[in-house]
Amino acid sequence: MMKFMKCFSILCAAVIMFSGAHSVKAGAVEYNGSVTLAENLENDRAAGLIISYSLSMSTAKKVVRITAETFGNGTMAKIGFTDIRIQRSTNGSTNWTDEFVMSDQIVTNAVSHVLNNLPVSVDGGYYYRIKLTHYAKEQGWFFPSSQSITNYSNVGWVPAS
Numbered sequence: 001m002m003k004f005m006k007c008f009s010i011l012c013a014a015v016i017m018f019s020g021a022h023s024v025k026a027g028a029v030e031y032n033g034s035v036t037l038a039e040n041l042e043n044d045r046a047a048g049l050i051i052s053y054s055l056s057m058s059t060a061k062k063v064v065r066i067t068a069e070t071f072g073n074g075t076m077a078k079i080g081f082t083d084i085r086i087q088r089s090t091n092g093s094t095n096w097t098d099e100f101v102m103s104d105q106i107v108t109n110a111v112s113h114v115l116n117n118l119p120v121s122v123d124g125g126y127y128y129r130i131k132l133t134h135y136a137k138e139q140g141w142f143f144p145s146s147q148s149i150t151n152y153s154n155v156g157w158v159p160a161s
Helices: 002-018
Strands: 029-031 034-037 050-060 063-089 097-102 105-121 126-138 146-152 156-158
Touching: 050 126, 050 146, 050 156, 063 146, 063 156, 097 105
Parallel strands: none
Antiparallel strands: 029 034, 034 050, 050 063, 063 097, 063 105, 063 126, 126 146, 126 156
């Protein structure tokens, strides 16, 4: 079964690579006064372990909510998110500083990992974005490969009160 899954994964990767599929990027969408969606779904063919990923952020009073997904090409020894940073800026475009650094969100022996509207309390009164790294490490005895992809969310204003 494992041999079949590996062959199937290779076949799927080849179809994607030669089909002319490219990344899909959706811009930020304004909804009820807060930016709620900015997905970055891309196929990174460098290592081929991560077949798709996304990151978005929504805002509320003194809260950002993180929605993120990392999908592997099969069952990974480790998959998820590392170096998760909630960053703020006074103008929403420059001088980003870390307000909060979260612990890694990694699961083992899984095909994917999803954060669904994970709430994080922030000071508010600033523009915010999320920076994280999608991570996957394959199973294997000798020199298993890993892949990391840094990603940024949309930018949203968070009221202080």
